Amino acid sequence: MKRVYALEEYCVGCRLCEINCIVAHSQSKDIIWAFKVEEPRPLPGILVEEARPISFGLQCRHCDDAVCIKSCITGAMHRDERDTVVCDTDKCVGCWTCIMACPYGAIKANENDGKVVSKCDLCPDLSQPACVSHCPNEALIYVDRG
Amino acid sequence: MISYVLPEFLVMRDENRCIQCQVCVRQCANDVHYLDEKDGKVKADDAKCVNCQRCVTFCPTHALTIIPNPQEFKANANWTKKAITEVQKQAESGAVILTSMGNPQEYPIYWDKIVLNASQVTNPSIDPLREPMELKTYLGRKPDKLEFDEKGRLITKLTPQLVLNVPIMFSAMSFGSISLNACESLARAATELGIYYNTGEGGLHSSLYRYGKNTIAQVASGRFGVHANYLNAGAALEIKIGQGAKPGIGGHLPGEKVGAEVSATRMIPEGSDAISPAPHHDIYSIEDLRQLIYALKEATNYTKPVSVKIAAVHNVAAIASGIARAGADIIAIDGFRGGTGAAPLRIRDNVGIPIEMAIAAVDTRLKEEGIRHQVSVVAAGSIRNSADIIKAIALGADAVYIATSALIAIGCHMCQKCNTGKCNWGIATQDPQLVKRLNPNIGARRLVNLVTAWEHEIKEMLGGMGINSIESLRGNREMLRGVGLTQKELDILGIKAAGE
Structure with missing residues (x-):
């Protein structure tokens, strides 16, 4: 399946991927509304890991053998019809077992409601994830590496 | 001691648009932008801003504008803001003012006082989209005459030539003055375009030897990185005597920029200043120059053209x-608007002559002496667009070198702070955090786009003149007319006034 891969050597640590992830998952899809008006503001599904000069955008790898799915006690974390690993927020009880299980640290607690996790959903409504199309230095690519 | 120097720019932040995302904070190597944790707002220290516009370009809400500081001194046509500020700076530093890029002063730009011809009625213009248009250019010594045997086969031994798909090359910029990613962008673009880039005086990084077929290896007064493999790595060699931005003086790469890679490439100790002497210490005459030219030809077995x-x-x-x-x-001539990674401001702004005059004078002189065919002439020093190229070739150049426009293509915003090593665009820096900002995949693509666009425009202009080959334009000053020039200027340029 197509996944987002980070090219560490070109990541400039600007975090425009995080910002545009938030916009893409906002209600208005408008950057100023998303940041200045909408409450609660969505959490980014991508996180820039940084120890300068090294940095890269990290998000859910949508693992073939996803330990988050195995560890989920309610069946909220599941693989959808696009093979994307997503969380059904209605089923999630906020136990955060998936957060502890994820080997990449790519799942985060949603402190807005105390339970539901925030993670990359590969932007199902867009032709390619917002983080990839907005990366100014082509440090994120969306390809099928098998 | 309090500084009297005013901030040069003011950072205007539209609070209605700023979302406090701090992209500007993370992108500014000059530490202009910062988050004030007391009120959670992003603010700016204007005095540190150099107007490189990295933040302006990266701001996702377009909330930033950089404006010149409107603060003026009492009006004075002689003691301008610039003149006063420079005195203030030197009174505080006691030092030569260093700057970079090309001469920005208001000297006449002769390109803009020369207009081109076009065909009307009496000779047909050519549509380059329908008919062949030849821009292929050969640089190097041409034979006095061609001789053939009885079967019509060429028996004259030809000297090595550089073959360019378009009469454009990327001018010398050393690894050290610019980043490895910038060098790689130039090398890859030159390879894709079928043209050449010039290493500058800093040697050739080991990762760039694979672009050798499209490389001109430079030998300058410091001889940095010069060894047998280097001389044989490229398609041609160039002896650098001088540079348009700082004629008569040498170069100085500060030790801070000499990291492990630059050190290995230049063959100097890490952290040591790389100082190029003003003259080559083995060249004090044309005869001495001849010795070095032939030493280089000997070292490369007469397989490569040598440029000076x-x-x-x-x-x-x-x-x-x-x-x-x-x-x-090949003779490469660099006009006084040519760029640099670092030069004393007084030298850059006051020494040298316009490239337009120089090309015309050189072409005229070489023709008068009957030796024009023995050498190709390359014009450098602020070629801004394809029309400048057409005019340079019509004045007598065989090809042009571009550097400033190439850097602008890959992100340079002409802030003239290359010498600080804090280039926010990853070009004139060796800071690994900044270097990675220039992705060579993007850099090479942008350079290929620029030269391809200029190639189209050159063909259009040639076609308009009724010419289907760049060869027919070379030194064809009938295609040029001067506007607003004195008779003396027209005479030196060898062109007629408009209407003549």
């Missing part, structure tokens, strides 16, 4: 004649 690059100065025509007679295959 000089700054355009007062007696450029006579000097060029001497260089041709010394055995150079």
Whole structure:
């Protein structure tokens, strides 16, 4: 399946991927509304890991053998019809077992409601994830590496 | 001691648009932007801003504008803001003012006072989209005559030539003055375009040897990174005598920029200043230059053309004649608006002559002496667009070198702070955090786009003149007319006034 891969050597640590992830998952899809008006503001599904000069955008790898799915006690974390690993927020009880299980640290607690996790959903409504199309230095690519 | 120097720019932040995302904070190497944790707002220290516009470009809400500081001194046509500020700076530093890029002063730009011809009625113009248009250019010494045997086969031994798909090359910029990613962008673009880039005086990084077929290896007064493999790595060699931005003086790469890679490439200790002497200490005459030209030809077994690059100065025509007679295959002439990674401001802004005058004078002189065919002439020093190229070739150049426009293509915003090593665009820096900002995949693509666009425009302009080959434009000053020039200027340029 197509996944987002980070090219560490070109990541400039600007975090425009995080910002545009938030916009893409906002209600208005408008950057100023998303940041200045909408409450609660969505959490980014991508996180820039940084120890300068090294940095890269990290998000859910949508693992073939996803330990988050195995560890989920309610069946909220599941693989959808696009093979994307997503969380059904209605089923999630906020136990955060998936957060502890994820080997990449790519799942985060949603402190807005105390339970539901925030993670990359590969932007199902867009032709390619917002983080990839907005990366100014082509440090994120969306390809099928098998 | 309090500084009297005013901030040069003001950072205007539209609070209605700023979302406090701190992209500007993370992108500014000059630490202009910062988050004030007391009120959670992003603010700016204007005095540190150099107007490189990295933040302006990256701001996702377009909330930033950089404006010149409107603070003025009492109006004075003589003691301008610039003149006063420079005195203030030197009173505080006690030092030579360093700057970079090309001469920005208000000297006449002759390109903009020359207009081109076009066909009307009496000769047909050519549509380059329908008919062949030849821009292929050969640089190097041409034979006095061609001889053939009885079967019509060429028996004259030809000297090595550089073959360019378009008459454009990327001018010398050393690894050290610019980043490895910038070098790689240039090398890859030159390879894709079928043209050449020039290593500058800093040697050739080991990762760039694979682009050798499209490389001109430079030998300058410091001889940095010069060894047998280097000399044989490229398609041609260039002896750098001078540079348009700083004729008569050498170069100085500060030790801070000499990291492990630059050190290995230049063959100097890490952290040591790389100082290029003003003259080559083995060249004090045309005869000495001839010795070095032939030493390089000998070292490369006469397989590569040798270029000699000089700054355009007062007696450029006579000097060029001497260089041709010394055995150079190519003469590169760098006009006074040529760029640099670092130069004393007084030198950059006051020394040298316009490239337009220099090209015309050199072409005229070499033709008068009957040796024009012995050497190709390359014009450098602020070629801004394809029309400048057409005019340079019509004035007598064989090809042009571009550097400033190439850097602008890959992100340079002409803030003239290359010498600080804090280039926010990843070009004139060796800071690994900044270097990675220039992705060579993007850099090479942008360079290929620029040259391809100029190629289309050159073909359009040639076609308009009814010419289907760049060869037919070379030195064809009938295609040019001057507007608003004195008779003396027209005479030196060798062109007629508009209407003549």
